[in-house]
Amino acid sequence: MGKATGKDAAAGKATLVSLWGEDAAREKAEILTDQALSYLKEFGSKAELLREVAQFAIHRRR
Known part of the structure; x- marks a missing residue:
């Protein structure tokens, strides 16, 4: 979905990873x-999909 992994790096574009390093x-x-998850607490179950998307984005692997 979207552009290929590493496309910006291959094009010489600055990314947060290239500027800060992967760990930072x-x-x-x-x-x-x-x-973000803390802010979503006040919305209860209405925000469950957003919580799941946030968790997916942070824990996904290439």
Whole structure:
């Protein structure tokens, strides 16, 4: 879905991973995901799909 993995790097485009490194980019993504999940708590079950998408995005593997 979308563009191929590594396409930006191959084109010489800056990405968060290329600028910060994989570990720092992953850590920031985890922090932001936790924050988003916290904000979604007030919506209860209505936000379940959004919670699942956030979890998928942060835990998926190529």
